[in-house]
Amino acid sequence: METKITKATERKLVKIAQQEIPALESRAGLEQQMSDSLDFIDGIAVWEIKAALIAAYNLGRAAAKEGK
Numbered sequence: 086m087e088t089k090i091t092k093a094t095e096r097k098l099v100k101i102a103q104q105e106i107p108a109l110e111s112r113a114g115l116e117q118q119m120s121d122s123l124d125f126i127d128g129i130a131v132w133e134i135k136a137a138l139i140a141a142y143n144l145g146r147a148a149a150k151e152g153k
Contacts, residue, residue: 098115098138
């Protein structure tokens with residue numbers, strides 16, 4: 086389930102992914118490129134990486150609202 090986030094937040098999440106996943110360093114974003122060699126990193130689709138980052142972001146936001 087993907088929740089809407091701002092473009093600025095998305096850019097920050099992409100930057101985190103690029104720093105933490107070396108195979109993503111040269112990518113401009115985590116959008117589908119319609120190319121297996123560009124869209125799959127070690128068998129994981131880039132849109133799945135994006136969805137995981139957004140879910141983690143939203144979990145952090147929810148925890149902050151709850152004061153945890």
